[in-house]
Amino acid sequence: MSDLNKLTIAEARDKLRAGDISSVELTGACLSAADAAKELNAVVHPTPDLAMEQAKQADDRLKSGYAPDMCGIPLGIKDLFCTQGVASQAASGILNGFKPEYESTVTTKLFDSGAVMIGKLNMDEFAMGSSNETSVYGNVVNPWRKADDDTALTPGGSSGGSSAAVAADICLGATGTDTGGSIRQPAAFTGITGLKPTYGRVSRWGIVAFASSLDQAGPMAKSVRDCAIMLKAMSGHDPKDSTSAEFDVPDFEAMLTGDIKGQTIGIPKEYRMDGMPDEIEALWAKGREMLEDAGAKIVDISLPHTKYALPAYYVIAPAEASSNLARYDGVRYGHRAKLAQGDGITEMYEKTRAEGFGDEVKRRVMIGTYVLSAGFYDAYYNRARRVRALIKKDFDDAFDAGVDAILTPATPSSAFALGQEFDDPVQMYLNDVFTVTVNLAGLPGISVPAGLDGQGLPLGLQLIGKPWDEGGLMNVAQALEDRAGFISKPEKWW
């Protein structure tokens, strides 16, 4: 059977269980697709031998009777996840050569459920970036191009390898992580679906830390249903992560009825930004109509502190990063600089970190160091944490007033060209303007592909849900997906 790599997770699961296909065939199709897509630079550490071994085991398990949903499904794993014996570098030079002796909780859960890893996927260095251009492996190229224009576009970031790999049918799904929008923005730029779960739903153990109070791993896949299937396999309490919640994991897929009659969807007026392209505005209005058509009640709401989310984020995230990234000192793993005669341990730290970190990572570590330094801690860090509390309260108030989910655009534009020079680092940060509030408030958010812009590039809508209500959120997303009918795929040029 050809083109098995184009199946959704749900379709593949059903065919695997019915014995119509084997995981070995399916995995082989994905590995061939990966080999043929080297130009995209999405897979940075291919693991074909491991994949085939896992696929054989999955086939045995499938033959023996009951097998979990993810059994035999080929996935890509973001380079931020520690995978035992397989390079895990967070796309950074400072972790050059690092092969963990342990397996992250998320990959352990996925492998225990029978999933197959085809390789590690490219990303922005330490998940800091919105275009995948800060990677030590070089940028990923978006499989999508504008109509009649060969300009290479960004797949988004930081989970750009994940978004490109899923959009190009290299794997059926991929893990991503989202600190300010790193799952939802790349999903929107590549016409796929990406979910950031509630903070604490998915264990962070074994995922290279960027900003620990914001980081959350989630699924990136071809449909809402596939995200629901993957999230169930990734979630659950983990004693190794003290912030992981002790809640039972619901059967998210069973909650996807697509029936949202009587639900209340909020449209926050503060997300209507100055200079927002008309196409984004039109897409948002279309989303509103689609949910109305599904029987939801649409209400205008206000989230008054929205404009302060990005500035608060650019204090809190660098502060946490400067602390988390202090461990990269050339002692325990990764790169150590060559030292000159007479260099002591301080020179070793300084040279190692100067050589190992890229410019954006250095910038954020130093900003974080500054805002945490004596005399500035209160003015920057504590103030940002107070504003964060207000941002969360905005959402609490909206949900208390009866809103079930909130509809916004996912990104302020479609995928932009790679290689653009920004004089001002803040320009790149604006990519996360619609997504970053969700991380600060610890809420679940999902990006659903909802249409194409005038240049033929995908655009996404974001839905934001109540804490721990990923099931309800994905059900609204399902209603949107059903009506958007987004079936476009990038035309294969690679």
Added chain:
Amino acid sequence: MSIDTETARRVAKLARIKVEDEDLPALAQDFNRILGFVEQLNEVDVDGVEPMTSVTPMRLKRREDVVTEGNQADKVLSNAPDAREGFFAVPKVVE
């Protein structure tokens, strides 16, 4: 608030990242742009608002103070750039 090259030098030192002298002015300019963006936070009335410590209302759990996974020195050292006789090796720290 404006960051000069001396402040940039001090921050780089605190962060233990070597920055060449000629790169300090550009770094200071980046800091100023980012901190200039962040200045907006001063417009917000935060009187009486507690700084957020945990985004979900939870108490951090405690665990028993017992060894869970011990006796793995080889694995701990397996990725070290320089390990000798069961230890991490670093340049001389004490004169």
